[in-house]
Amino acid sequence: MHPVSHTASDADGGGPLSRLALGPTGERARLGLLLVSFALLLVVGLALPHAAAPDLGPRGWAPGTLLPVTLSPALVTAAMWTAYVLGAVGVLLAVLGRGTELPRSFVAALAVGAALTAPFGSGDHVSYAAYGRILALGDNPWLVSPVTWRGGSDPVVSAVEAPWTEEPSVYGPFATIVQGLTSLGGGDNLRQTVWLWQLVVIASWLAVRWCLRRVLPGREGRIDALWTANPLVFSVGVLGAHVDLLATALAVGAVWAAHRYAGLGGAALAGTLAALAISSKFTYAVVLLALVVAFPARRLARSAVLLAAAAVVAGGLHLWAGPHVYDQLGRSARAVSLATPWRWVFETLGGDLDARRTVSGLAALLAVGFALCLWRVVRPAHAGLGATALTGVAVLTGAYALAAPYSLPWYDVVVWATLPAVVAGVADLVLLLRLWVMSMAYTPGRVLGMTPGVEDVTMTARTSVAPVALLVAWVWLVTSAVRGGSRRRPAGPPRDSAPRR
Known part of the structure; x- marks a missing residue:
């Protein structure tokens, strides 16, 4: 691997953590921690099916298992936990330091490594394949549950694991269309279908890096430290x-389009990409709000075109999909995760439907409070539209991830895609604690394949340790905001404020 290069602009001059920059020894230690973390995660993904990775059946023309070794549930859990601890420390050192830009060869190696693995950490990718298969063969994945479709005998759909066998799709029409296309390519073979979906995910990961490097010039090191070389994001995402x-x-692409093209055409493209993001997962609607706020007040036409394009594209997709697209969304919105402090409130209130409604209402209020706290403790790195919009997305999605009653570690992916736009500070630390805690809590991630001993240990981490740690993150954020945040004028020159054509 070629030596990494420091980017001078990555030092957040005047930022609250800038005085803690690492020396050469600390930087070498950070890179060593990251390399070990990535290696452990790739070993987990390259091994035979185990407690974290469901069996995908015959490989067909897709990559097969490269490490013909069987990892026990205890070994898988230990490897993932070790990788998460080392990775979190590596990211912490990057936050305290300046960040380093990765050589292209290292980024390419990570992408190739990811393409050779089998997905792990949940069975969601099998559900994606099933919903895509149902759509590709002419049925409605928002109405039909996998266990009932074609008598439960389909070679792809029948592989869906508990507890999702009876659940129709909760995903939006655009994501389901992409899943349908991967199903058409993969045919009757589950491994082939999942591998094509993996390529979509890897391309999305690289696209985020590409967009961020153009929206945030001079911050390549922080982009790679928080996004590309973040083992937690790499693993759960x-x-x-x-x-x-x-x-x-798609959300980051919408910000890039608005930043890159100053006219109405750029606003239309941004609205289109934002609509596709919303039509994948509804919570990504925050990108529209962030862009409207970031547009100059005198450019009302841009906001109007942005919203009109989003309405036309999202509306058309939802009309095509039908009225049942988000039937499951209301049910999932009332769910309460075991790993959040809300579980204590839910159980204290009786654990019934009224308790769920009360928790949902309180969580919505807390999310608003957390957004205000985050807005107080962050500041954008540049004065331009791109950095401002990304900062807004980071604040809104970070508040949602912290406050949501039903929350999983991969909900944080968008937060870490947008954090490079802000100056290093306490928000990085609070959100790193949140991502690390949730990653540890949802290891190995499946409800199948664990021994009783491993299940006891992991459930203790999920139900007892994680809620306390997340409560610490809540208190840390609020007290930091109350003591006086770091929000001032943007750091550095307004590099991206001029129109780009």
Whole structure:
């Protein structure tokens, strides 16, 4: 690997953590931690099916298992936890330091490594394949549950794992169309279908990096430190093959389009990409709000075109999909994760439907409060539209991830895609604690394949340790905001404020 290069602009001059920049020894230690973390994660993905990775059946023309070794549930859990600890420390050192720009060869190696693995950390990718298969063969994945479709005998759809066998799709029409296209390419073979979906996810991960490097010139090191070389994001997002990567790439692409093209055409393109993000996962609607706020007040026409394009594209997709697209969304919105402090509130209130409604209402209020706190403790790195919009997305999605009653580690992917736009500060630390805690809590991630001993240990981490740690993150954010945030004028010159054509 070629030596990494420091980018002078990556030092957040005047930022609250800039005085803690690492020396050469600290930087070497950081890179060593990251390399070990990535290696452990790739070993987990390259091994035979195990407690974190479902069996995808015959490989067909897709990559097969490269490491013909069987990892026990305990070994898989230990490897993932070790990788997450080392990776979190590596990211922490990057936040405290200046960040380094990765050589292209290293980024390419990570992408190739991801393409050779089998997804792990959940069984969601099997559900994606099933919903795409149902759509590709002419049925409605928002109405039909996998266990009932064609008598449960289909070679792809029948592989869906508990607890999702009876659940129709909760994903938006655009994501489901992409899943349908991968199903057409993969045919009757589950491994082939999943591998094509993995390529979509890897391309989305690379696209986010490409867009960020153009929206945030001079911050390549921080982009790579928080996004590209973040083992936690790489594991839960890329190696987990989650749809959140596709939605994140579309959201960041919308910001890039508005930043790159100053006219109404840029606003239309941004609105289109934002609509596709929303039509993948509804929570990504925040990108529209962030862009409207970031547009200059005198450019009302741009905001109007942005919203009109988003309405036309998203509306057309939803009309095509039918009225049942988000039937499952209301149910999932009332769910309460075991790993959040809300579980205590839910159980204290009786654990019934009224308790779920109360928790949902309180969480919505807390999310607003967290957004105000984050807005107080962050500041954009540049004064231009791109950095301002990305900062807005980081604040809104970060507040949602922290406050949501039902939350999983891959919900944080969009947060870390947009954090490079802000000056290093306490928000990085709070959100790193949140991502690390949730990644540890949802290891190995499936409800199948664990021994009783491993299940006891992981459930203790999920139900007892994680809620306390997340409560610490809540208190840390609020007290930091109350003591006085760092929000001042943007750091550095307004590099991206001039129109780009």
